[in-house]
Amino acid sequence: MKDSPEIIAASTLVTCDASFTILEHGGVVIFRGQIVKVGPLAHLKSAYPGAPVAFYKHCLLMPALINAHIHFEFSSHKDTFTYGSFEAWLSSVIQHRNAVFHNAKRHIHHAIRAQLQSGVGSVGAISSYGLEREILAHSALRVVFFDELIGSAPYALEQNFKDFQERHARSLKYKSPKFTPAIAIHSPYSVHKELAQRVLERADAHTPISTHFLESHAELEWLESGRGWFGRFFQESLGVANPAPSFEGVVDFLNLFAHKHLLLVHALFARPEHFKHAQQIATQTHIITCPRSNRLLSGHLLEVARLRTLALPYVLATDGKSSNLDVHLLEELRHALFSLPGPLEHNAQDLLLACTAHASKALGLNNGVLQEGKDADLVLFSAKKAHTPLDILLRILQAQKARALYIQGRRVIPGSLSSRHF
Ligand code: MCF
């Protein structure tokens, strides 16, 4: 980290703040890993006359992108799990999960490189086993690391709690400005209520808590009536004698997250009253959508217009290769732009915020906006001109990869990708 201010500027600057400011010939002054000033390049030069200037001609400067939900451990998955139906997918995961951890570490490195090359500076990594913890902690990425709790069997509660505590304690050891340990409750169907309560009672109101929520209609039916596909699945595939959900409905599940910072992932079958309840009880509620994963598993897409009426902005993420074709956030953006209904210009702005400002807030980070006091996580994409959110998004999609990426003021792309971390 340099100990004197430096200016990074480009032909176009996009702040991704609430008013979505776009500046021509704009830049930021960075110092000790943070942004200390934003504005027209001419102003910055006269305010900091001695500062070196990195000017990126025909480029767009914006906050580094954020992929808020990704399962790195499944990075070697290609064609083992069944796509096309959530139920078939889950059955195939239960049957073949271990087969996909072959060569996992090599594929995790690859997935990390894919994030950086596409301009992603921060990730929300969901970890079921901890296979990627150390690799991520030593990578250039800024990481919110969600140790994921799984375990629905009441007789295994004590053991599952102990295993989780051990994994989470290992993550807490890596805590740093670039690595934030956090918690994920896998889902209402795979975690016992008492187990979740015990884990969450120790979590404070600022730790992000993520959960896969109402990703399938079967899950809604299971929570509301204790019947349907999940009943048969527990009985026939997992050998549970008289299966019953440990939660008394959707609201009972949501109540786990009272006074917590909550991230609801997928939420395809959530009703407005569910969202409203979450907003009432949690300190913050964020919705994360992974459109390609959703299309491939349940066939549905999140109805983003419904969220607008609740003033609930959504966050865009790739999910893991376990339920997607790849983990390229730019591909996710492309798919979302073409598939989400509604006015294109409006959607383009929402999508840009969904992987910058809104994703940052969801992960509890101090980046995602070009603003004084924010961490200097910046990305540059080649683009001659861009005047509107749609222009900007289209130019990014055409660029296909980042021209440069800075994390905490340090340039990591282009960088030496052959270092031991890659
Ligand atoms: O988000 C997708 C679909 N919904 C649920 N789980 C997962 C997804 N991608 C990976 N998973 C993992 C999860 O972390 O699949 C396993 C867990 O390790 C399912 S175990 C019930």
Ligand code: FE
């Ligand atoms: Fe997921």
